[in-house]
Amino acid sequence: MSSKLSQKMGLGAGGMIGGRVALKLDPQALRRLTTGRRVALVTGTNGKTTSTMMLSRAVTALGEVATNHSGANMPDGHVTALSKQPDAPYAVLEVDEGYFPAVAAAAQPDVVVLLNLSRDQLDRVGEVRTIERSLRDTIARLRGCTVIANCDDIMVTSAAKDAHRVVWVATGTGWHHDSASCPRCGEPIRWQGEHWQCSTCDLARPKPDWVTTDGFLIAPNASKVALSLRLPGKFNQANAVMATAAAAALGVQIEEAVRRLRGVSNVAGRYRMIQRSGHTARLLLSKNPAGWSETLTVVKESDHPAVLVINANEADGRDLSWLWDVPFERLRGRTVIASGERATDLAVRLTYAEVEHKIVPDPLLAIDALPEGAVEVIANYTAFRDLNARSASE
Numbered sequence: 001m002s003s004k005l006s007q008k009m010g011l012g013a014g015g016m017i018g019g020r021v022a023l024k025l026d027p028q029a030l031r032r033l034t035t036g037r038r039v040a041l042v043t044g045t046n047g048k049t050t051s052t053m054m055l056s057r058a059v060t061a062l063g064e065v066a067t068n069h070s071g072a073n074m075p076d077g078h079v080t081a082l083s084k085q086p087d088a089p090y091a092v093l094e095v096d097e098g099y100f101p102a103v104a105a106a107a108q109p110d111v112v113v114l115l116n117l118s119r120d121q122l123d124r125v126g127e128v129r130t131i132e133r134s135l136r137d138t139i140a141r142l143r144g145c146t147v148i149a150n151c152d153d154i155m156v157t158s159a160a161k162d163a164h165r166v167v168w169v170a171t172g173t174g175w176h177h178d179s180a181s182c183p184r185c186g187e188p189i190r191w192q193g194e195h196w197q198c199s200t201c202d203l204a205r206p207k208p209d210w211v212t213t214d215g216f217l218i219a220p221n222a223s224k225v226a227l228s229l230r231l232p233g234k235f236n237q238a239n240a241v242m243a244t245a246a247a248a249a250l251g252v253q254i255e256e257a258v259r260r261l262r263g264v265s266n267v268a269g270r271y272r273m274i275q276r277s278g279h280t281a282r283l284l285l286s287k288n289p290a291g292w293s294e295t296l297t298v299v300k301e302s303d304h305p306a307v308l309v310i311n312a313n314e315a316d317g318r319d320l321s322w323l324w325d326v327p328f329e330r331l332r333g334r335t336v337i338a339s340g341e342r343a344t345d346l347a348v349r350l351t352y353a354e355v356e357h358k359i360v361p362d363p364l365l366a367i368d369a370l371p372e373g374a375v376e377v378i379a380n381y382t383a384f385r386d387l388n389a390r391s392a393s394e
Contacts, residue, residue, distance in 0.1 A: 019079030044115030171238035278372030
């Protein structure tokens with residue numbers, strides 16, 4: 001009832017309000033709703049929603065799955081999702097990394113997926129090493145749980161190192177700017193090719209059980225399976241291998257899991273194409289330096305004009321200092337428009353990156369201002385959400 005009322009009043013999709021009411025009435029609702037199910041939790045800084053959708057798709061090979069892959073990733077959203085499918089024997093839940101300790105304690109998951117850890121909304125989430133330590137302490141206390149962990153991410157490796165059972169996945173993670181020093185002892189991290197290790201303590205890149213490589217996955221049994229995804233970018237290949245490893249831990253056959261992942265083409269509006277005033281605009285979501293770095297790698301494959309949209313609302317994080325860590329220099333030489341509520345802040349950063357640009361605060365009008373044809377639109381959280389809603393209604 002609360003969820004439907006929220007939708008009718010235009011206050012949101014209703015993914016959290018019903019759960020919020022339920023938790024007020026029953027603080028143990030999350031524990032009660034996960035009891036008797038096999039539960040997988042997906043957390044990390046980037047890729048949670050996509051990986052959750054992929055994993056839930058794969059696990060449907062075993063039975064009905066309750067999931068929140070629309071992005072309502074706090075306990076309110078979990079309770080809402082679980083309540084909608086009370087008889088589903090499986091649950092695959094995206095979890096905000098800040099809420100992971102409380103959710104894990106209540107749900108006692110069978111599988112945890114640790115994707116990556118990097119700076120994100122410092123004014124809300126806090127310093128990444130604080131999050132790593134929180135995840136580390138929580139994971140060490142879990143029993144009967146298999147942790148699927150990204151061994152190319154130093155923070156994730158540290159968080160998962162003390163797990164009772166861990167499956168390591170080589171994802172080829174390219175963002176290392178938040179882990180120049182060891183999260184355990186503070187000493188420098190040394191790199192040699194793809195291998196890394198702390199210069200003082202025993203934290204080092206584990207030998208991977210699964211490997212992501214050039215559009216394929218290599219499984220623990222050495223079989224090589226083509227991913228053939230419809231989603232772009234190496235980061236989505238990494239998400240797919242993480243999801244496949246998690247699905248396999250729950251009992252899904254590898255080939256069947258990958259087959260189901262190939263059908264994913266749109267994740268809560270991400271990668272959606274919109275037609276507008278003679279333009280075909282692809283909508284891309286990026287929320288922090290690591291995410292923007294990966295997305296800029298994807299759009300670099302074309303020379304299409306780009307509209308960059310930045311807001312700084314509470315859900316985005318008010319602090320925009322992270323813009324200075326995004327490699328906008330990659331956009332030199334192409335047509336760029338700075339847009340969003342904080343278009344001027346973005347324009348300052350683009351000026352220092354020597355990227356020629358115009359300022360058009362309204363993103364839809366920014367698309368209209370470009371020559372007809374393909375356009376790449378990259379937006380952070382609330383800008384992306386609002387743009388999706390507006391483009392759907394016009």
